[in-house]
Amino acid sequence: MRHSPLDSAHRGLDARMVPFGGWEMPLSYPAGTLSEHRACRDDAVVFDVSHLGTVRVEGPGALDRLQSSLTNDLRRIGPGRAQYTHLLDDDGSVLDDIIVWWVDDDAFDVMPNASNTERVVAAFEGDDDCRSADTTATRAVLAVQGPNARERLARIAPEAAAVGRFRVERCTWGAVECVVAGTGYTGGDGVEVAVPADAAGDLWAALLDVGVSPAGLGARDTLRLEAGLPLHGHELGPGITPLNAGLGWVVGWDKPSFRGRSALERQREAGVDPVLRGFRSEGRRPPREGFEVVAGGATVGRLTSGNFSPTLGCGIALGFTPPTVAPGDPVELVGPNGSLDAVCVETPFT
Amino acid sequence: MNVPEQLFYTDQHEWVRDEDGRFRVGITDYAQDALGDIVFVALPEVGAELHQGASFGEVESTKSVSEIYAPVQGVVVEVNAELETAPELVNSDPYGAGWLLVLQPIDLRATETMLDAEAYRALTEG
Numbered sequence: 001m002r003h004s005p006l007d008s009a010h011r012g013l014d015a016r017m018v019p020f021g022g023w024e025m026p027l028s029y030p031a032g033t034l035s036e037h038r039a040c041r042d043d044a045v046v047f048d049v050s051h052l053g054t055v056r057v058e059g060p061g062a063l064d065r066l067q068s069s070l071t072n073d074l075r076r077i078g079p080g081r082a083q084y085t086h087l088l089d090d091d092g093s094v095l096d097d098i099i100v101w102w103v104d105d106d107a108f109d110v111m112p113n114a115s116n117t118e119r120v121v122a123a124f125e126g127d128d129d130c131r132s133a134d135t136t137a138t139r140a141v142l143a144v145q146g147p148n149a150r151e152r153l154a155r156i157a158p159e160a161a162a163v164g165r166f167r168v169e170r171c172t173w174g175a176v177e178c179v180v181a182g183t184g185y186t187g188g189d190g191v192e193v194a195v196p197a198d199a200a201g202d203l204w205a206a207l208l209d210v211g212v213s214p215a216g217l218g219a220r221d222t223l224r225l226e227a228g229l230p231l232h233g234h235e236l237g238p239g240i241t242p243l244n245a246g247l248g249w250v251v252g253w254d255k256p257s258f259r260g261r262s263a264l265e266r267q268r269e270a271g272v273d274p275v276l277r278g279f280r281s282e283g284r285r286p287p288r289e290g291f292e293v294v295a296g297g298a299t300v301g302r303l304t305s306g307n308f309s310p311t312l313g314c315g316i317a318l319g320f321t322p323p324t325v326a327p328g329d330p331v332e333l334v335g336p337n338g339s340l341d342a343v344c345v346e347t348p349f350t
Numbered sequence: 351m352n353v354p355e356q357l358f359y360t361d362q363h364e365w366v367r368d369e370d371g372r373f374r375v376g377i378t379d380y381a382q383d384a385l386g387d388i389v390f391v392a393l394p395e396v397g398a399e400l401h402q403g404a405s406f407g408e409v410e411s412t413k414s415v416s417e418i419y420a421p422v423q424g425v426v427v428e429v430n431a432e433l434e435t436a437p438e439l440v441n442s443d444p445y446g447a448g449w450l451l452v453l454q455p456i457d458l459r460a461t462e463t464m465l466d467a468e469a470y471r472a473l474t475e476g
Contacts, residue, residue: 032386033386033387033412033413034387034389218387218413284390284437285390286390286412
């Protein structure tokens with residue numbers, strides 16, 4: 001089990017630690033998931049997301065390598081910007097969803113999910129023009145999120161707090177060099193700070209001192225679900241393409257080739273089925289992953305994520321159904337202990 | 351963990367308070383802490399017959415669904431309606447406002463075979 005540079009800080013706060021993607025990370029702090037969720041919607045929280053991998057890909061051939069490996073088209077952005085993208089299998093399945101930070105002209109930080117870091121390293125195996133290195137262990141990544149995140153962060157690191165949405169900048173915090181991006185996974189505003197591992201504890205403590213409260217994986221999951229954001233292993237994975245998941249915008253169709261492209265072309269011609277849909281259920285009882293989606297008396301799909309929405313006060317879920325199930329349609333979400341009345345809705349939920 | 355002396359306990363982490371022959375039932379501090387933030391509690395109707403050790407409802411948190419088991423055989427005479435809108439009471443006050451239901455037990459001496467506070471504490475610390 002791997003541990004974050006902030007491991008002792010989490011234990012000092014009496015966090016509940018859980019295994020996640022080969023790492024032991026905080027599920028929640030004593031305030032609890034609901035309180036952490038609300039703090040992110042109303043104020044400012046910090047997540048330790050050091051379990052996300054960082055693969056530094058650099059050299060004169062780095063851009064071409066990324067263009068031919070990943071779905072999105074980096075020519076839509078440029079140095080100093082971040083982009084969400086996918087790594088596909090030959091059949092179009094999403095092997096991983098990734099954020100690319102374009103740090104310098106010839107240098108990219110590719111950030112896969114924790115459990116997928118090795119396959120992403122393998123995809124960028126180096127040659128003379130394109131070197132790649134797993135730099136995950138050298139840094140911590142702190143996601144500072146919420147409507148007051150920038151204001152609070154500005155008190156200790158004004159440069160970092162000013163990094164715009166989907167921008168990437170090298171910033172200094174005191175004498176410490178960080179890479180900062182205007183990215184996150186909550187559906188709200190905020191930045192993510194990659195800080196050298198040996199300075200991470202000090203930055204974490206400084207954030208708590210200016211009133212940013214810690215939040216764990218439990219709140220990270222309810223926040224991303226409200227925002228309708230996919231989680232690999234649930235809405236993305238084997239047998240699911242970006243088109244199934246409603247993420248056609250991550251596909252750079254103007255690029256001549258990238259891994260999985262021909263499979264996506266065939267799917268686009270044949271018609272995309274199933275598709276990812278959002279559901280909102282009546283009452284507080286949470287729909288759960290694995291529940292069947294029943295429409296017109298027939299089982300048409302299955303939920304991939306579901307929980308209680310602290311913001312809406314009712315259940316919300318994501319799941320795959322035929323495209324004929326559309327926003328506005330009533331459905332039942334059927335689990336082992338009964339069924340919930342629900343309606344198909346647009347996402348984000350909030 | 352808080353384990354009040356005057357209550358009786360099961361190895362499924364429920365507590366029972368004998369209130370003049372009626373048994374008030376809830377889940378323990380240990381159980382609520384392990385479950386995390388509770389967002390929904392499914393309870394039986396008043397009048398339902400519960401069988402010892404059988405599931406009578408579910409407690410759902412942001413991370414899991416857990417069955418709750420009848421500590422003794424009996425008939426439900428009262429359920430905590432507050433939990434419909436405020437299930438977080440189970441977290442904040444598991445032995446007080448977060449109670450689940452009141453049973454009329456078949457056997458008034460059923461608590462004799464349950465765990466006392468010391469035995470329950472030993473179970474959760476083991």
